[in-house]
Amino acid sequence: MSVRPRLSDTAAILISPGAVDAYPPVQCQARLLSEAGYAVEVVTTFRKGAQAMAFAAPGVKVTIVHPPWCRGLSRMHRTTSFLAKITAARLAARGKRLVEIAFDPLGMLYSDMAPFRPSLRGAHFHESLQHIETSRVEQRLRLSLGRYQFCMAPDEDRAQHIRTVLSLKDRFLVVPNYPLRDGAGETLQVGKTPGFEVVYCGTIGETQKIDMIAASVEQWPGDAQFTIIGDDASPLATRLKSGLSSRVNIEGWMPYDLLRNRLASARLGISLLEGASFQWRSALGASNKRYQYMQAGLAQIGDGNPGVPGLIEGNGIGICLKTVSPGDIAAAVALYCNTPERCVMEGRRARRLYWQRYNYDRCFAPVIEMIEHRLQHQALAS
Template structure:
């Protein structure tokens, strides 16, 4: 089988072909011949009412299953504001439908999506249906209730729902599916305990959102006469706070800040605003936005050129986050020690492992203090980076985290 790192990305523009009726779209993440490979093995259908390319754990799971001889099929919704794509690999294919945002079309889009999922399940007759977002759970429940297919509920984040009949129905479907699914996968220990209590689920495993061993990046040579801070991911005030600008102003001129990623729907224009603040502070040459990287391997390669990875939340997250966020693990795989919130949760998970420093992200002077320590202690910084990479090799990798899931699917 082809090595996992010998791939080329596909273009979203080339991938999505609109039907003549204009009601939805299909994308093919791999050559048509892939759908005919591994026919003697098992088949898994990933169902997600979002774009699976935005969820690295799903792609890693697909890699592992395909490498073991499974035929993997994704069905999801094409994201409009992200350049990320699933890279084509043998045994993996993908169908993406378009989503309409106005209320009436949104309902029709969901009905079409549910019908498409049921159609895919009837056509493929998969051994496993893997549902990994809130709106895919009713589909998983329907299939679990009417067929003998194994089902997996994977909840990346607990749902935020308002009132109304639709929200109530979705929550009831979540609980019913959690009790009926073959397995439930939750990315963090405390979240798993809350999930069990809320849903009555009995078969729950925890899989932290770690990178694959194949994603370990050999750190690029780094100049020691400068210090590069790095951030990648969704770009919003909550995860990439403006206090970083003032912190940069307090730091020596040999410290720079590079960031990459995409704006979230509710924060369009934030990149321009952030760069405008940097320019007004005289930091235009030291604060750089590198855009969105369509290919994850290229993103991690670029991250490895920096010295410190930023995982700062401007305010308390609504649920436990350490272990569920893939960002810190990405940084460690690239050879970057972490700058995180100075809280008991982050310190217990990453600080006690000797791979992070904490600060208060609401106070620029505290951010500058922590960055200055890294700048003035390059030997310890390098040791922290190597400890982080070793933790990735030993336990913070998806091969280890996902092993219980694969064991259950193969049973």
């Protein structure tokens, strides 16, 4: 779906308490709104431990609030800083047709508290509501969410869950967490690392079964190796480092714009999310690593969570494990290591599907058209 150029009198404010560097949906929406003609300002924080901002895009201003992990910085101080930056962004956009998108319950709290509230606001939920019984920030949404003109979630099950727990009648716009469509076309040409590299990118935690994957490596074929890309300061990553074999490597966090080519230099992707919690059972559209592997032209090993086998095996781009153990993982890796032609074929198919269907440009275009329609309607009514 194409998006026609917009007029120069439009602006968008994106409120992201989570660091934009670690939050691909904010990056994607900022870029696409800018390309559609909006003057975009992102109000956000630094990624923990970062000394500079990695994200930058033409037509996008990034406003940094004091990082929340600063020593001695209270919750009230952080809230005050966010409100000041949001207010300044709203005042700077006065006279323009303005849409504001707040990300996750904390961003919605800041959007609600700041003065000069825009007449068109959207609420973007990336996670499910996990603390609705104990969190005042989440509980308040039962009343405040009615003051938003549209809501988004990355997965249909998460959208339905949020509607149910908040007693909402309006349906959510489902915008899966796909990568932006790049300019490389349907076929991606990137040199491969020596041997047979299996790669994981994302959060390094217990619920991603990274420790089990690492433990299975000793059963992999001799030239197979495992690379982990993510925050190497996480508790699990710190523990893993002390006992890693020479065939397991943790490369650390990588800027989103560099990730595609790094993934593409591997042979196979893997993602095995724990299925016990609703958060992970509803991650079909939310977990972007599956689609990043597709963008990179990789076949992949996946889990059996709802919708995942249909996405991966149904499209012929990988296999899903019915049971997950070190032996199961090793057998799946050996299958691809011993049939490299299958690896290549499924990877090419995955890249083609990403280019044609599983990209953020395609799924976010209806949202931009909806925003433009509402802004035009508001302008005619004023």
